[in-house]
Amino acid sequence: MTVAVKDNICTKSMPTTCSSAMLRDFRSPFDATVVQLLNDSGATIIGKANCDEFGMGSLNVHSIHGPVVNPHQHPSSALDWPVRERRSAGGSSGGSAAAVAAGMCSAALATDTGGSVRLPASYCGVVGLKPSYGLISRRGIYDHLQRWGVVSFADSLDCVGIIGKDVISASQVLDVLSVFDERDPTAARPLTRERAQELCSEHMAEWASLPSGDFTKLRIGIPQEYFPVSLDSSIVSPFRRVVRALKDRGATVLPVSLPNTSYALSAYYVIASAEASSNLARYDGVQYGLRVPLPPDSVTKSPGEAYSHSRTAGFGAEVKRRILLGTYALTADAFDNYFLQAQRLRQCIRDDFMRVFRVPNPLARSATPNVAGVHVLLHPSAVRTAPFLDEQDGLDAYTQDVLTVPASLAGLPALSLPMAVDAGGDGWPLGVSVVGQWGCEKMILTVGSTIENAERGTVVTSPG
Numbered sequence: 001m002t003v004a005v006k007d008n009i010c011t012k013s014m015p016t017t018c019s020s021a022m023l024r025d026f027r028s029p030f031d032a033t034v035v036q037l038l039n040d041s042g043a044t045i046i047g048k049a050n051c052d053e054f055g056m057g058s059l060n061v062h063s064i065h066g067p068v069v070n071p072h073q074h075p076s077s078a079l080d081w082p083v084r085e086r087r088s089a090g091g092s093s094g095g096s097a098a099a100v101a102a103g104m105c106s107a108a109l110a111t112d113t114g115g116s117v118r119l120p121a122s123y124c125g126v127v128g129l130k131p132s133y134g135l136i137s138r139r140g141i142y143d144h145l146q147r148w149g150v151v152s153f154a155d156s157l158d159c160v161g162i163i164g165k166d167v168i169s170a171s172q173v174l175d176v177l178s179v180f181d182e183r184d185p186t187a188a189r190p191l192t193r194e195r196a197q198e199l200c201s202e203h204m205a206e207w208a209s210l211p212s213g214d215f216t217k218l219r220i221g222i223p224q225e226y227f228p229v230s231l232d233s234s235i236v237s238p239f240r241r242v243v244r245a246l247k248d249r250g251a252t253v254l255p256v257s258l259p260n261t262s263y264a265l266s267a268y269y270v271i272a273s274a275e276a277s278s279n280l281a282r283y284d285g286v287q288y289g290l291r292v293p294l295p296p297d298s299v300t301k302s303p304g305e306a307y308s309h310s311r312t313a314g315f316g317a318e319v320k321r322r323i324l325l326g327t328y329a330l331t332a333d334a335f336d337n338y339f340l341q342a343q344r345l346r347q348c349i350r351d352d353f354m355r356v357f358r359v360p361n362p363l364a365r366s367a368t369p370n371v372a373g374v375h376v377l378l379h380p381s382a383v384r385t386a387p388f389l390d391e392q393d394g395l396d397a398y399t400q401d402v403l404t405v406p407a408s409l410a411g412l413p414a415l416s417l418p419m420a421v422d423a424g425g426d427g428w429p430l431g432v433s434v435v436g437q438w439g440c441e442k443m444i445l446t447v448g449s450t451i452e453n454a455e456r457g458t459v460v461t462s463p464g
């Protein structure tokens, strides 16, 4: 299999820049465990993929390598396209999604902190899987040299994810990567993995043992809060078609409520920025990263001034904004009102999910199945199709992942797959997401491949 690797995942034989001037010349002395696993399995790594700087962004426009142009509709000539007609590939893993969409490789490694795998997958018309938090290793081989094989952004949220040309490619890569890595302290222990697998298989047996494609007894929840006013109306009809296809196979589809969803984005940006401000403190030009010597006429020449000089030159504007926001959220004055509140909201969001799932959480002490609950949730992956690259405006960029962030805060597996492009839309891809209980990757991939087959058989007329 040919695989591209996002440029925040360490590779020995290629640079790892994180799309940042800070790491422009960085060569990792080791491969991340995920890269080693891919190499050992015989995969061919074709190159590193562009991303937003340190994974911060939703449109892959914050990069020293320039923005990623969405290759959909013109896969071999995206860069010949007039600038005003170029669309974003989504972020932060825009390069990974674009490489798969353009047919350069059959899969790509990416990372997802708040939606960075699923949003680009949705915008580029490919499959994106964010696995359960802790399922795939983030560790490197020589952990005394650098803490992670994947360069940290926000440790309590970062996951290695997979982008594939179809569900089967994504699940093949998942099989290779989902092994326990004792070097990664956040990796789920073998017992937890076994328990999750047992629970998932037990609950899949309720419906997946029936003849293929018969989903009688599969219960699917549609979270009512995932249809905000910002949702483009053209998404509704393809989404309904997907629901209908599942109902035709016997599935019960019912509305469910995740009442704290509207707090997810605010909680995410506080928590992720706070963790980023602490993680990125190591890039001071002495321990790590670009070092820019102070000018000879500099007055104080204090270490603080030297750090600040290198950090000012090495980090881009978006990374600086997150460091400022995160540092503020962690100050004594703001901690209770921002950081603690965000953590409380995160717990409420987790509880929302746990209340609706039929499969018990393998990480919880009491594991009572909720018989009125659902096996999986289904919702649109994004509120719109890929924006034009020259239509970026400030706040909009932060609301792109409004539908992907909740599953990240809860650490749950989520799969985005393309819906057939509909005559009512603008001809650009749209994704639908399937979310499951922790460790239920097999379940969401099974539902995903049924949707994929149904959508492949859909004949729709394209608007252009």
Ligand SMILES: NC(=O)C[C@H](N)C(=O)O
Pocket: 055, 056, 057, 058, 091, 092, 111, 112, 113, 114, 115, 116, 117, 272, 401
């Ligand atoms: N990194 C991610 O998962 C994307 C998110 N939009 C962020 O900028 O934090």
